[in-house]
Amino acid sequence: MLKTVDMTSSSGNRSVARKITTPCCTKMGMKRGPWTLEEDEILVSFIKKEGEGRWRSLPKRAGLLRCGKSCRLRWMNYLRPSVKRGGIAPDEEDLILRLHRLIGNKWSLIAGRIPGRTDNEIKNYWNTHLRKKLLSQGIDPQTHKPLDASNTHKPGEEVPGGQYLLEPNSSSHTDDTTVSSGNGAGKISNSVFGDEDFGFCYDDKFSSFLNSVINDDPFDSNIPVLSQPLQTRDFIVGTSSSLGHDQIPKDM
DNA sequence: AAATGCGTCAACCGCCGGAGT
DNA sequence: GACTCCGGCGGTTGACGCATT
Numbered sequence: 292m293l294k295t296v297d298m299t300s301s302s303g304n305r306s307v308a309r310k311i312t313t314p315c316c317t318k319m320g321m322k323r324g325p326w327t328l329e330e331d332e333i334l335v336s337f338i339k340k341e342g343e344g345r346w347r348s349l350p351k352r353a354g355l356l357r358c359g360k361s362c363r364l365r366w367m368n369y370l371r372p373s374v375k376r377g378g379i380a381p382d383e384e385d386l387i388l389r390l391h392r393l394i395g396n397k398w399s400l401i402a403g404r405i406p407g408r409t410d411n412e413i414k415n416y417w418n419t420h421l422r423k424k425l426l427s428q429g430i431d432p433q434t435h436k437p438l439d440a441s442n443t444h445k446p447g448e449e450v451p452g453g454q455y456l457l458e459p460n461s462s463s464h465t466d467d468t469t470v471s472s473g474n475g476a477g478k479i480s481n482s483v484f485g486d487e488d489f490g491f492c493y494d495d496k497f498s499s500f501l502n503s504v505i506n507d508d509p510f511d512s513n514i515p516v517l518s519q520p521l522q523t524r525d526f527i528v529g530t531s532s533s534l535g536h537d538q539i540p541k542d543m
Numbered sequence: 544a545a546a547t548g549c550g551t552c553a554a555c556c557g558c559c560g561g562a563g564t
Numbered sequence: 565g566a567c568t569c570c571g572g573c574g575g576t577t578g579a580c581g582c583a584t585t
Binding site for chain 2: 323358361368411414415419
């Protein structure tokens with residue numbers, strides 16, 4: 292059931308109408324819009340004291356008029372001490388490009404490999420900078436191939452340079468090419484991994500593979516995943532949260 | 544100086560999968 | 565197995581600031 296409500300942003304007078312469906316956002320009295328310094332301080336001090344997690348009950352416990360999702364997002368994307376502020380460095384940009392070419396719009400996976408960067412930040416940077424940059428260079432941002440040739444290869448087909456293409460819309464939760472996030476299972480179809488269904492996932496080889504991408508050698512022959520399709524049991528796919536920054540190679 | 548256009552990015556939405564019951 | 569709760573993800577929106585007219 293959808294219902295539309297009128298809401299006024301806390302930061303302006305312009306009212307907006309949105310379709311509200313999620314329970315946490317239908318609660319009356321919940322504040323929306325940009326966070327104030329005071330709210331930030333409350334959230335930070337509460338998490339320092341109580342730790343992360345139990346997001347849905349956190350606002351009530353902390354005395355915030357925000358939904359749990361909003362608190363989590365604010366913490367993850369802005370308030371966490373490990374979040375790096377400032378512009379994306381050229382080496383970070385290069386890494387984003389290479390990882391995106393490999394795994395598509397898996398922002399959390401990409402973020403998990405770039406210290407201090409959040410999935411939201413990388414997604415924004417991609418949409419506002421890199422996408423346009425590639426387009427201006429005549430490169431399809433989705434396939435990373437020349438635009439005029441982008442229709443000549445089917446998704447999953449090997450392309451010059453040893454790269455493989457993910458299926459279109461690989462970002463969808465429901466398609467067959469999802470690279471699983473979190474501790475969920477997923478499938479990378481016709482990619483470098485072969486047409487494998489990753490119903491069970493283990494970390495080491497995929498992690499090594501991403502590390503090799505980070506280290507500019509995605510097709511290192513020492514990495515078995517690249518010389519032969521991996522078996523389902525060979526993978527686990529981490530996320531920005533499950534792949535902590537302490538797991539990122541120091542030599543990045 | 545005012546109006547308009549455009550780019551950026553914080554925040555929100557809808558959905559999904561896992562865990563617990 | 566069905567259901568609910570929760571955390572997390574990717575896509576999208578819109579407020580805001582800057583540039584241009």
